Amino acid sequence: MRTLCGVFVGNMKDPDETRRGRVDLVDIPLPEMGPQDVRIKVAYCAICGSDPHCVAGCFGQPQGSTDPIPLGHEVSGVIVELGPEANHKGLKVGDRVAGNFLRFCGGCYYCQNGQQQYCVNAQEYNRPGYASELVWHEDQVYKLPDEVSLKKGCLLEPMSIIVRMLDKANMKVGMRVLVSGGGPIGQMACQAFKMYGATKLTMSEPIADRRELAKTYGADFVIDPVNENFYERCMEITNGLGYDVVLDCSGSIHCVRDLPEVTANAGMLIYGAQYPNDYDMPFNISKYCYFKELTITGVFVAPYAYPRALQMLTRMNLDALTEKVFDLEDGVAAFDAQLTGKYPKILIKCNPDID
Numbered sequence: 050m051r052t053l054c055g056v057f058v059g060n061m062k063d064p065d066e067t068r069r070g071r072v073d074l075v076d077i078p079l080p081e082m083g084p085q086d087v088r089i090k091v092a093y094c095a096i097c098g099s100d101p102h103c104v105a106g107c108f109g110q111p112q113g114s115t116d117p118i119p120l121g122h123e124v125s126g127v128i129v130e131l132g133p134e135a136n137h138k139g140l141k142v143g144d145r146v147a148g149n150f151l152r153f154c155g156g157c158y159y160c161q162n163g164q165q166q167y168c169v170n171a172q173e174y175n176r177p178g179y180a181s182e183l184v185w186h187e188d189q190v191y192k193l194p195d196e197v198s199l200k201k202g203c204l205l206e207p208m209s210i211i212v213r214m215l216d217k218a219n220m221k222v223g224m225r226v227l228v229s230g231g232g233p234i235g236q237m238a239c240q241a242f243k244m245y246g247a248t249k250l251t252m253s254e255p256i257a258d259r260r261e262l263a264k265t266y267g268a269d270f271v272i273d274p275v276n277e278n279f280y281e282r283c284m285e286i287t288n289g290l291g292y293d294v295v296l297d298c299s300g301s302i303h304c305v306r307d308l309p310e311v312t313a314n315a316g317m318l319i320y321g322a323q324y325p326n327d328y329d330m331p332f333n334i335s336k337y338c339y340f341k342e343l344t345i346t347g348v349f350v351a352p353y354a355y356p357r358a359l360q361m362l363t364r365m366n367l368d369a370l371t372e373k374v375f376d377l378e379d380g381v382a383a384f385d386a387q388l389t390g391k392y393p394k395i396l397i398k399c400n401p402d403i404d
């Protein structure tokens with residue numbers, strides 16, 4: 050089977066950037082089908098902002114290892130085979146599906162303590178989505194609603210992250226919300242927080258096209274943090290109060306430090322992106338935690354969010370995020386395009402005959 054894998058070729062501390070990681074197409078065997086497994090012909094797999102981090106070895110791959118790191122977790126496709134016991138969810142051959150790239154075992158301490166994100170067995174079924182076919186456990190597979198296309202369906206996983214952010218934000222209608230970073234997660238968050246009744250909804254993003262896109266997704270205000278005074282603009286928009294909910298979707302060390310400053314007293318600050326492992330942020334704990342009583346949290350993966358994410362997909366406008374498509378054969382070029390930041394989201398079409 051042909052699949053697109055990140056090949057880790059160097060130590061992350063290597064000063065030569067060209068040796069740190071590269072992406073290539075390699076053939077790997079399809080895993081053997083277990084009785085509760087489902088074989089899926091992959092339609093689309095979207096490039097996630099975390100994939101280049103993965104290629105660069107940020108998820109703790111053994112240093113110096115040259116084993117290919119399987120990539121791709123934002124997947125949609127069509128079921129082509131069901132194991133004899135894959136009958137707990139009513140799935141059928143021909144069903145259009147998407148899924149959770151992690152299978153939570155349900156039996157370990159964390160799964161039973163309502164913290165599936167720390168499931169100690171979650172990696173077993175984490176298989177590459179940039180591939181012609183994929184074998185998942187039926188627990189991981191969700192049938193797409195009829196009105197959700199396969200293109201849109203591959204965004205179920207990022208949608209699950211948005212749902213978890215909404216859960217963690219403890220949103221109430223009328224809360225003032227700032228989204229920092231207009232990549233795909235920021236754009237989807239903007240849209241979803243708007244539906245939830247956010248006011249003064251503000252997108253802070255240096256790329257003009259992305260600020261414009263955020264307006265079409267419901268942003269009431271946009272800020273260019275490079276050419277405008279970020280703090281002053283935030284205070285002007287919120288009448289000096291700051292935002293009740295501040296969501297960082299940028300992962301940029303250039304803006305994370307400013308965010309506690311523009312979060313309202315007793316507000317919620319969610320660092321919802323992935324950050325450089327070796328970045329330590331200075332933080333005045335007296336000012337932000339004692340006097341301001343901020344709640345500060347993050348989002349890793351999204352347990353218990355998939356069924357609701359699936360329903361939310363029917364309401365989301367994701368046209369601009371599903372426009373740019375590369376064929377699997379051009380996967381390496383697709384990764385190059387991802388790194389230019391030119392497209393809000395890139396999809397890889399993994400089979401020519403399904404749409």
Ligand SMILES: [Zn+2]
Nearest residue numbers: 097123206207
């Ligand atoms: Zn992702």
Ligand SMILES: [Zn+2]
Nearest residue numbers: 154157160168
């Ligand atoms: Zn578990």
